[in-house]
Amino acid sequence: MNDDRQYLELAIEQARIGRREGGIPIGAVLVADGAVLGVGRNRRVQLGSAIRHGETDCLENVGRLPAATYRRSTLYTTLSPCQLCAGAVLLFGIPRVVIGENRTFEASEEHLRSQGVEVVVLDVDACVRMMSEFIAAEPALWHEDIGVEDD
Amino acid sequence: MNDDRQYLELAIEQARIGRREGGIPIGAVLVADGAVLGVGRNRRVQLGSAIRHGETDCLENVGRLPAATYRRSTLYTTLSPCQLCAGAVLLFGIPRVVIGENRTFEASEEHLRSQGVEVVVLDVDACVRMMSEFIAAEPALWHEDIGVEDD
Numbered sequence: 001m002n003d004d005r006q007y008l009e010l011a012i013e014q015a016r017i018g019r020r021e022g023g024i025p026i027g028a029v030l031v032a033d034g035a036v037l038g039v040g041r042n043r044r045v046q047l048g049s050a051i052r053h054g055e056t057d058c059l060e061n062v063g064r065l066p067a068a069t070y071r072r073s074t075l076y077t078t079l080s081p082c083q084l085c086a087g088a089v090l091l092f093g094i095p096r097v098v099i100g101e102n103r104t105f106e107a108s109e110e111h112l113r114s115q116g117v118e119v120v121v122l123d124v125d126a127c128v129r130m131m132s133e134f135i136a137a138e139p140a141l142w143h144e145d146i147g148v149e150d151d
Numbered sequence: 152m153n154d155d156r157q158y159l160e161l162a163i164e165q166a167r168i169g170r171r172e173g174g175i176p177i178g179a180v181l182v183a184d185g186a187v188l189g190v191g192r193n194r195r196v197q198l199g200s201a202i203r204h205g206e207t208d209c210l211e212n213v214g215r216l217p218a219a220t221y222r223r224s225t226l227y228t229t230l231s232p233c234q235l236c237a238g239a240v241l242l243f244g245i246p247r248v249v250i251g252e253n254r255t256f257e258a259s260e261e262h263l264r265s266q267g268v269e270v271v272v273l274d275v276d277a278c279v280r281m282m283s284e285f286i287a288a289e290p291a292l293w294h295e296d297i298g299v300e301d302d
Contacts, residue, residue: 048214049211049214050211050214050216050243051210051211059201060200060201062201063199063200064200065201066300067299067301070298071300084235084238084241085238086234086238087233087235087239087259088202088234088235088238090234090235091258091298092201108238111262144217144218146242147218147242147243147244148218149217149222
C-alpha cells in the first residue's frame with residue numbers, strides 16, 4: 001500500500017468514527033513533510049455545526065499554521081471536496097488533494113485544477129460504499145450538509 | 152440609510168468588537184426575510200482558529216439551517232470574501248452578498264458572480280480605514296489569515 005493509500009486510511013477511520021457518533025461519514029487528514037499534522041471528520045451533527053466538514057474540521061484541529069507549511073502539505077479526504085472545503089484549499093494554497101471517491105458527490109474538482117491544485121482521485125470502493133449507505137439511510141441530513149432542498 | 156447599509160453597520164460593529172479583542176477586524180451578518188439570523192467576526196486570534204473568518208463564524212453562530220432558508224438570505228461582510236467564505240456562499244446557495252469594501256482584499260467576486268451570486272460592493276470608507284489600519288499594524292497576522300507567505 002503506497003503512502004497516499006495509507007494516509008487515506010486514516011481519513012477513512014475518521015469517517016467511520018463519525019458515523020458511529022451519529023454523524024456524516026467524511027474524514028480528512030493533513031500531511032506535510034511525511035508527518036500527519038492532524039485529522040478531522042464532519043461534525044455537523046456532533047457539534048451542531050454548519051461549517052465543520054471533514055476537511056475544515058481537520059484544518060481547525062490542526063490549528064493556526066504559517067502559510068509555508070500549508071504550501072508543502074497534502075489534504076486527504078474520503079469524499080470529493082464541496083465548495084467550502086475547496087475554498088479552504090485555495091485560500092491556504094494547499095497544492096495537492098487526494099480524494100477517496102467522487103462518485104457520490106463532486107462539486108469542485110474542475111475549479112481546484114483550474115487554480116493549479118493537483119487533484120488525485122483514488123476511487124476506493126470502501127469510501128463509495130460508506131457514503132452510499134449513509135445517503136440511503138439519512139438523505140435529509142446529507143442534503144442539509146450540502147445545501148440541497150428536499151422536496 | 153437603506154436596509155443594506157444598516158445591516159452592514161451590524162457587521163462593522165462585529166469587526167470593531169473583534170479588533171478590541173485583539174483579533175482581525177472583519178465582521179459578518181446573515182439576514183433572511185428581514186430578520187437577522189446571526190452575526191459573527193473573524194476569531195483566528197480569539198479561538199486559535201484557522202477557519203473562523205467573519206463569514207464562516209457568522210454561519211457557525213447561526214447554526215444548522217435548512218437549505219431553503221439560505222436560499223432566501225443575504226450575507227453582509229465588511230470585507231470582500233476570501234475563497235473559503237465564498238465557498239460557503241456557494242455551498243449553501245446564498246444568492247446575495249453585500250460587501251463593505253474590496254480595496255484592501257479581493258479574491259472571489261468574479262467566481263461568485265460566475266456562479267450566479269449577486270455581489271454588491273458598498274465601498275464604505277469606514278471599512279477601508281479599519282482594514283488598512285489593521286494591516287499596517289499587524290501584517291504578519293493578516294498574511295497568516297489569508298495564507299500569504301511573509302518574506
